[in-house]
Amino acid sequence: MRIPILKLYNYLLISIQTEIDDQTAIQFQEDLLNEIHKTGSQGVVIDLTSVEVIDSFIAKVLGDVVTMSDLMGAKVVLTGIQPAVAMTLIELGIHMRNVPTALDLEQGLLKLHQELGE
Amino acid sequence: MTTQSCVMIQKEWDIVAARQLGREIAKKIGVGTVDQARIATAVSEIARNIYLYAGKGKVCFDVIETIDQKGILITAEDSGPGIDDLSMAMEDGFSTSGGLGAGLPGVKRLMDEFDIKSEVGQGTQIKVIKWVR
Numbered sequence: 001m002r003i004p005i006l007k008l009y010n011y012l013l014i015s016i017q018t019e020i021d022d023q024t025a026i027q028f029q030e031d032l033l034n035e036i037h038k039t040g041s042q043g044v045v046i047d048l049t050s051v052e053v054i055d056s057f058i059a060k061v062l063g064d065v066v067t068m069s070d071l072m073g074a075k076v077v078l079t080g081i082q083p084a085v086a087m088t089l090i091e092l093g094i095h096m097r098n099v100p101t102a103l104d105l106e107q108g109l110l111k112l113h114q115e116l117g118e
Numbered sequence: 119m120t121t122q123s124c125v126m127i128q129k130e131w132d133i134v135a136a137r138q139l140g141r142e143i144a145k146k147i148g149v150g151t152v153d154q155a156r157i158a159t160a161v162s163e164i165a166r167n168i169y170l171y172a173g174k175g176k177v178c179f180d181v182i183e184t185i186d187q188k189g190i191l192i193t194a195e196d197s198g199p200g201i202d203d204l205s206m207a208m209e210d211g212f213s214t215s216g217g218l219g220a221g222l223p224g225v226k227r228l229m230d231e232f233d234i235k236s237e238v239g240q241g242t243q244i245k246v247i248k249w250v251r
Binding site for chain 2: 019020021022023052053054055056057082083084085087088091092093094
């Protein structure tokens with residue numbers, strides 16, 4: 001299973017719609033970094049609106065991909081984290097500090113727009 | 119009487135299967151959305167522990183009822199190496215897997231009741247309960 005990555009102008013858009021297992025998450029990390037490299041995209045939005053569970057492993061993969069993309073020169077924003085997911089993550093002890101977030105896809109794009117100074 | 123459903127944990131996808139079943143059962147007995155997420159996440163964590171440390175094992179679900187409350191009992195069992203120092207494993211931030219897994223304290227916070235038995239060389243059994251509110 002592969003998570004589709006869409007290119008929109010100089011952004012990449014990802015909407016995670018399925019249950020992801022560890023392997024899919026790792027594959028996504030690699031795919032996204034390759035796609036940033038290939039397209040020269042400066043901004044990435046990962047939308048998590050449909051994601052019902054984020055456990056410690058998926059949180060780590062997401063947090064890492066933000067840092068890795070940053071190293072390459074692309075900004076990543078996570079959007080649409082569900083209330084239940086936010087509560088569960090904090091109770092679990094995962095704070096995901098330094099990870100840029102926004103309410104929804106629209107706000108996420110706006111945030112990238114501002115940060116990239118366009 | 120209750121019927122027990124189990125998921126064998128042998129490969130990565132079984133972690134997903136276990137948390138899906140946990141959520142499904144929780145939903146069926148009337149657990150709210152946030153608690154469903156707590157249960158699914160806790161199952162994911164304990165199933166991953168089995169996968170990482172023991173290689174294989176199982177996660178079982180029971181619907182339990184007392185006079186005044188109803189809940190879901192989750193039992194995770196493996197015949198892995200066991201945990202040497204339980205009190206250390208229950209400390210926040212302690213992990214031997216190099217940062218994978220938020221560990222047992224996180225699971226304990228997500229659930230209402232938490233019980234662990236472990237013997238070195240024998241295996242580990244974790245029982246957690248979430249009551250329907």
